Amino acid sequence: MISTNKEDLSLDLESLCNSFGFVDGRIEHVEIETQGKITNEFKIVMPDQKEYFYSWTYDLDSTLSDLRKKSLRKRMVKNQLHKILSKHLNKTLPWGSLTGVRPTKLARDLIMYGEMKEYLVAEVLERDYFVSREKAELVANILKNQKCIIRNDNLVDLYVNIPICPTRCIYCSFVSSELKDVASKVDLYLDALIKEINAVKDIIKDKAYIVRTIYIGGGTPTVLTASQLDRLLNELNFPVSEFTVECGRADTITEEKLDILKKHKVSRISINPQTFCKATLKRIGRKQENSEVISAYSKALERDFLVNMDFIAGLPGEKIGIFKRTMDTALELYPNNITVHTLSLKRGSELFDESDKVSDKDVAKMVDYAESLLTQNGYKPYYLYRQKNQLGGLENVGYYRDDSICIFNIDSMEETNTIIGVGANAISKRVYNIENKIERQPNVKFIEEYMARIDELIERKRQFFK
Ligand code: SF4
Numbered sequence: 001m002i003s004t005n006k007e008d009l010s011l012d013l014e015s016l017c018n019s020f021g022f023v024d025g026r027i028e029h030v031e032i033e034t035q036g037k038i039t040n041e042f043k044i045v046m047p048d049q050k051e052y053f054y055s056w057t058y059d060l061d062s063t064l065s066d067l068r069k070k071s072l073r074k075r076m077v078k079n080q081l082h083k084i085l086s087k088h089l090n091k092t093l094p095w096g097s098l099t100g101v102r103p104t105k106l107a108r109d110l111i112m113y114g115e116m117k118e119y120l121v122a123e124v125l126e127r128d129y130f131v132s133r134e135k136a137e138l139v140a141n142i143l144k145n146q147k148c149i150i151r152n153d154n155l156v157d158l159y160v161n162i163p164i165c166p167t168r169c170i171y172c173s174f175v176s177s178e179l180k181d182v183a184s185k186v187d188l189y190l191d192a193l194i195k196e197i198n199a200v201k202d203i204i205k206d207k208a209y210i211v212r213t214i215y216i217g218g219g220t221p222t223v224l225t226a227s228q229l230d231r232l233l234n235e236l237n238f239p240v241s242e243f244t245v246e247c248g249r250a251d252t253i254t255e256e257k258l259d260i261l262k263k264h265k266v267s268r269i270s271i272n273p274q275t276f277c278k279a280t281l282k283r284i285g286r287k288q289e290n291s292e293v294i295s296a297y298s299k300a301l302e303r304d305f306l307v308n309m310d311f312i313a314g315l316p317g318e319k320i321g322i323f324k325r326t327m328d329t330a331l332e333l334y335p336n337n338i339t340v341h342t343l344s345l346k347r348g349s350e351l352f353d354e355s356d357k358v359s360d361k362d363v364a365k366m367v368d369y370a371e372s373l374l375t376q377n378g379y380k381p382y383y384l385y386r387q388k389n390q391l392g393g394l395e396n397v398g399y400y401r402d403d404s405i406c407i408f409n410i411d412s413m414e415e416t417n418t419i420i421g422v423g424a425n426a427i428s429k430r431v432y433n434i435e436n437k438i439e440r441q442p443n444v445k446f447i448e449e450y451m452a453r454i455d456e457l458i459e460r461k462r463q464f465f466k
Helices: 007-020 066-089 103-112 118-129 133-145 179-207 226-234 255-263 278-283 290-302 320-333 351-357 363-376 407-414 447-452 454-464
Strands: 002-004 026-034 037-045 051-059 155-162 210-218 242-248 268-271 306-313 337-342 379-385 396-401 418-422 427-432 437-442
Touching (some): 002 007, 007 026, 007 066, 037 066, 051 066, 066 118, 103 118, 103 133, 103 379, 103 407, 118 133, 133 379, 133 396, 155 179, 155 407, 179 226, 179 447, 179 454, 210 407, 226 255, 255 290, 268 290, 306 320, 306 363, 320 363, 337 363, 363 379, 363 396, 427 454, 437 454, 447 454
Parallel strands (some): 002 026, 210 242, 242 268, 306 337
Antiparallel strands (some): 026 037, 037 051, 337 396, 418 427, 427 437
16 A cells, blocks of 8 residues: 655655555555755555645754654654645645654653743644644643653653453453463462562662552453452552552452452542443443442442443444443443543454444544533543544543542553563563663463563563663
């Protein structure tokens, strides 16, 4: 669909073509650099075989760092391709030419490099990246609500991964095993995980790190039994500002498990209905009753947990009316945080091969409805990210009310703090704020390999955090 002579631009250009739905035509791109000038040449062949040629030349400031030059080249070529596709397909995209970047992170970087003033965020995103006014204002609002960011290389977050779920949802591509397939290995997985946590404790001591937050995610961590949870949480005895456990599926939450989370000072949990429509729940493979969600939620409130609920716009078979009813019910429940995802068709998920079951017709209206409903009722957006192949080229947004921001969500999305990831498929990110550099180190993906290679993984982690 698109070819380019520059390998490093290929993914971004392809992603922009996908966002426009440009599948039946062809584009050839060539970038030429001569004496500080960059020329981008495009040949576009439309489905009716008509050909069009475009060429732009601009100066590349030689005093910029390599990183800034690379980001400027990408921005220029994506903007040019955006102009061409927008003109020939007579279409605009909510996020304009932004692909493969987190819009809030981009805005923060531009402010940091002195290329944009904070009060001009919306204007600049609209003017320079063709972002719609609504989305540009959303980014500006989110930046205002992210005041908890502290850039300090000694402040770290700890992420613990439990990649096991009761059953698999059809839209999910996470590396996560169904409990029935790994039930006999869970205790052995915990042995390896605790070994890694203990090694991390030594790293934290050696580096004089301060653990700001802990997040246990997955998967579905509450798939563990009460005594397995107790055993794991016994090892996570850091005095933190925030301790989150993603319970996810209401059918895994019991009073006994909630009491254990409370005993270990967990402050936040996530109960993720995704939808309150019974027919949709069946369609997406989530064996969950709405009564279980309500019951888990009231038990969590009785124990004073802060609660987040996740929902998805664009689930198969859902029209705007069903989504509105789900959001109205969510508002009645009034959890501290509500996260509204837009369905993403992920390679590796069951739904990816059945994409004809999905429609993006109403999805923009759904996302708009959620935003106005929530913001008119006291919620504020505080983090945002985009994924590949999201319906309508839209986004995921986390909302909070009162003072209930989840610091870990901001740290991980904005990449402002080091995250030490433990467990199978966990990724550690080391952030060097002064050098403006991030290094990543993933653990192996599957629990069997993780258990078999735990000593080697611990050694790799020690080297990574040297
Ligand atoms: S519960 Fe969450 S992690 Fe598990 S399969 Fe469903 S969406 Fe994926």
